[in-house]
Amino acid sequence: MAEPFPAKESLLYLFYRPTEPITFPKGDKQVIFNVPTEYLSARHSKLAEELENRFGGESRVTIPIKLIELKDSLSIPMQLSQDDQFSPHVPYHRELASHLIQVFLNMESLDDLLSMAVCAYERCNPYLFNYAYSVALLHRPDTKDVRIPQLNETFPAKFFSARDIGRARAESFLTSSSREPIIIPMDYTATDQDIEHRVAYFREDIGVNLHHWHWHLVYPISGTREVVDKDRRGELFFYMHQQIIARYNFERFSNRLSRVKRMQNFREPIPEAYFPKLDDQVASRKYASRQANSYLKDLDRERERIKFDIRDLERWENRIFDVIHTGNYIDENNKRQRLTEEDGINILGNMVEASMLTVNRQLYGDMHNLLHTAISLCHDPDHRYLETFQVLADPSTAMRDPAFYPLHAYIDDIFQEHKATLPPYTVAKLAYEGVTVTSMEVRSADGNVNQFSTYWKQDDVNLSKGLDFMPGNEELFARITHLQHADFTYIIKASNKGKDCKGTVRIFLAPTIDERGVPLQFREQKNLFIELDKFTVDLKPGDTEIHRQSTESSITIPFEQTFRRLPRNSEQNAEFNFCGCGWPQHMLIPKGWPEGMPCQLFVMISNYKDDKVDQKLDEKTCSDASSFCGLRDKKYPDRRPMGYPFDRSPRAGVVTLQDFMNGLPNMWVIDVTINFNNRIEEVET
Ligand code: CUO
Numbered sequence: 001m002a003e004p005f006p007a008k009e010s011l012l013y014l015f016y017r018p019t020e021p022i023t024f025p026k027g028d029k030q031v032i033f034n035v036p037t038e039y040l041s042a043r044h045s046k047l048a049e050e051l052e053n054r055f056g057g058e059s060r061v062t063i064p065i066k067l068i069e070l071k072d073s074l075s076i077p078m079q080l081s082q083d084d085q086f087s088p089h090v091p092y093h094r095e096l097a098s099h100l101i102q103v104f105l106n107m108e109s110l111d112d113l114l115s116m117a118v119c120a121y122e123r124c125n126p127y128l129f130n131y132a133y134s135v136a137l138l139h140r141p142d143t144k145d146v147r148i149p150q151l152n153e154t155f156p157a158k159f160f161s162a163r164d165i166g167r168a169r170a171e172s173f174l175t176s177s178s179r180e181p182i183i184i185p186m187d188y189t190a191t192d193q194d195i196e197h198r199v200a201y202f203r204e205d206i207g208v209n210l211h212h213w214h215w216h217l218v219y220p221i222s223g224t225r226e227v228v229d230k231d232r233r234g235e236l237f238f239y240m241h242q243q244i245i246a247r248y249n250f251e252r253f254s255n256r257l258s259r260v261k262r263m264q265n266f267r268e269p270i271p272e273a274y275f276p277k278l279d280d281q282v283a284s285r286k287y288a289s290r291q292a293n294s295y296l297k298d299l300d301r302e303r304e305r306i307k308f309d310i311r312d313l314e315r316w317e318n319r320i321f322d323v324i325h326t327g328n329y330i331d332e333n334n335k336r337q338r339l340t341e342e343d344g345i346n347i348l349g350n351m352v353e354a355s356m357l358t359v360n361r362q363l364y365g366d367m368h369n370l371l372h373t374a375i376s377l378c379h380d381p382d383h384r385y386l387e388t389f390q391v392l393a394d395p396s397t398a399m400r401d402p403a404f405y406p407l408h409a410y411i412d413d414i415f416q417e418h419k420a421t422l423p424p425y426t427v428a429k430l431a432y433e434g435v436t437v438t439s440m441e442v443r444s445a446d447g448n449v450n451q452f453s454t455y456w457k458q459d460d461v462n463l464s465k466g467l468d469f470m471p472g473n474e475e476l477f478a479r480i481t482h483l484q485h486a487d488f489t490y491i492i493k494a495s496n497k498g499k500d501c502k503g504t505v506r507i508f509l510a511p512t513i514d515e516r517g518v519p520l521q522f523r524e525q526k527n528l529f530i531e532l533d534k535f536t537v538d539l540k541p542g543d544t545e546i547h548r549q550s551t552e553s554s555i556t557i558p559f560e561q562t563f564r565r566l567p568r569n570s571e572q573n574a575e576f577n578f579c580g581c582g583w584p585q586h587m588l589i590p591k592g593w594p595e596g597m598p599c600q601l602f603v604m605i606s607n608y609k610d611d612k613v614d615q616k617l618d619e620k621t622c623s624d625a626s627s628f629c630g631l632r633d634k635k636y637p638d639r640r641p642m643g644y645p646f647d648r649s650p651r652a653g654v655v656t657l658q659d660f661m662n663g664l665p666n667m668w669v670i671d672v673t674i675n676f677n678n679r680i681e682e683v684e685t
Contacts, residue, residue: 007110010063015149018126020468023048036067039119066115073103077124086128087393089369092305094222097132101223104136127282135220139227151396153465157281158396159206161188169469181479196402198255203400207584213396214581222356231635234349238415239642240628241408246530248405254591258515262409266310269293272402276391288379288390296374297381316365324418332360341422424651432607434498437668440603445487450672452589456680457484485589492546496539502608507533512598522660526646534627554627557582582625592674604667
């Protein structure tokens with residue numbers, strides 16, 4: 001008989017085929033959980049017996065599951081039925097998830113955790129289970145290095161249309177040697193008759209949606225305080241979503257669309273339509289669609305225990321703007337507190353989102369979460385048609401919807417209103433005495449200089465971990481087409497007149513002209529700058545030449561992580577430094593124009609003494625994509641305000657980027673272009 005698996009590896013098998021009974025063989029090794037009958041429903045108990053008879057003779061790996069006292073640990077999360085939709089934005093669902101997260105965190109040993117998780121897998125809603133279990137694994141000290149399978153592997157229906165899943169089903173009947181990848185068309189949710197569809201490749205990109213899902217797992221809205229209360233969490237909510245809006249606008253300019261219009265008035269129609277064509281794998285129904293010009297309505301739905309009026313959103317909005325304009329907020333003890341320059345954005349981030357760290361939920365409400373909810377249920381506000389959510393309710397699908405961007409542009413506008421009240425950076429706050437950037441250039445792998453090259457690329461994604469109709473441990477792939485750029489290297493020359501020192505190199509990219517073709521002024525351009533990279537360098541006295549690869553970016557995770565496949569030998573890979581959260585490397589550079597989109601590439605070297613955060617990092621600290629995702633369980637690795645130096649209104653007299661850089665030799669800018677070639681690089685077969 002095979003050796004039993006270590007508990008840590010066994011935990012991973014609960015991600016396989018989430019809608020299949022727990023007693024079914026799981027994963028590439030087809031392991032069987034030996035589940036105490038006390039955990040099983042009568043039906044699954046019988047099934048377990050049959051499986052034992054069917055497979056008993058074969059030498060299969062079995063994982064014995066310890067029987068533990070359940071008490072009523074699962075009674076609250078079990079309130080969500082197994083075939084319902086789950087949304088972490090809905091307060092009631094959040095409460096159920098928090099409870100389940102806490103149950104998992106409270107398990108003393110890995111064996112106990114495995115046992116509880118097996119029982120929860122059997123009894124709870126599969127998507128609620130996946131969410132709470134993932135959050136718990138990412139935060140328990142003994143499991144935080146476990147590599148959680150990406151959601152597109154375990155819930156492919158959240159990423160691929162119902163039609164493609166149907167084609168996968170047909171393909172699964174073939175033998176593995178004759179099986180071919182499912183070719184996913186680039187256009188399946190709309191035609192170009194809807195101009196918003198021009199940026200569907202961005203909104204529906206698998207890596208972009210995985211990043212957003214993973215970010216919200218690392219920074220959950222609720223759970224326990226220790227899970228939620230991370231260093232500068234509210235500020236990172238602001239910054240990561242601000243960068244999404246900046247990137248979306250860049251992508252819109254690339255496609256001759258104007259900037260996204262923020263939601264202005266909750267009583268005006270929402271112009272953006274969305275017809276996602278996704279099945280909810282759990283609720284066995286389609287994600288609801290939204291017609292153009294739908295209106296928000298007061299919500300009153302017993303099913304999600306949700307009841308609020310548009311007037312509530314308006315009241316919260318007024319109070320939040322009062323906080324910004326007076327510079328004070330009222331805390332839960334009814335005490336007036338100052339919204340400071342240092343911490344104000346963090347307080348505001350948690351208040352607006354609103355996470356469980358909000359300073360006064362009673363007063364400032366649940367603005368952002370209920371806005372997601374209000375839009376995603378506007379088609380059936382009182383549940384008379386028994387309909388469930390649109391994609392906007394779920395962090396793994398929300399970014400597909402064009403309405404996500406007006407919503408988050410509105411949220412960003414609140415933060416920008418606060419930022420505009422802060423003192424502009426003086427020259428002294430931007431300078432680095434003695435350090436001068438003397439040149440910068442970008443060399444692309446295709447030989448171009450100061451020109452980014454973009455094109456389409458095909459890649460395969462493994463679907464089989466989530467498809468319960470696939471036979472045994474066989475594999476099936478989807479072939480997707482996504483935006484890609486040629487790898488490139490920054491070459492930056494700097495000189496240092498002083499002694500040995502360190503600097504932080506900050507690289508940003510922005511369009512040069514707006515949607516009308518008019519040069520952008522600094523006030524607008526600062527919000528369109530997308531961060532490309534941030535890293536520390538040693539500056540010896542004299543000249544230094546810095547070479548940095550695009551693949552090392554501080555906002556991205558490597559392509560293989562976004563689309564990686566579960567390892568054949570997961571024993572070796574159960575413990576290693578896997579981050580998961582991070583912008584996909586293939587989406588680092590926006591699409592650009594065939595004739596070359598004019599852009600400005602900006603670099604600044606700031607004084608590391610003012611950037612540095614004192615903390616110990618070991619090699620297990622996940623440090624990929626730290627600009628967007630922070631460092632797990634550590635402080636955010638840059639002491640400056642997030643978005644520095646573009647997060648404030650400019651000092652008096654600054655109209656253009658050149659004005660902003662005046663008297664600051666530690667900054668440099670070059671003109672670059674993004675050249676898009678409408679070709680597809682195919683998968684080599
Ligand atoms: Cu990420 Cu609204 O917070 O989607």
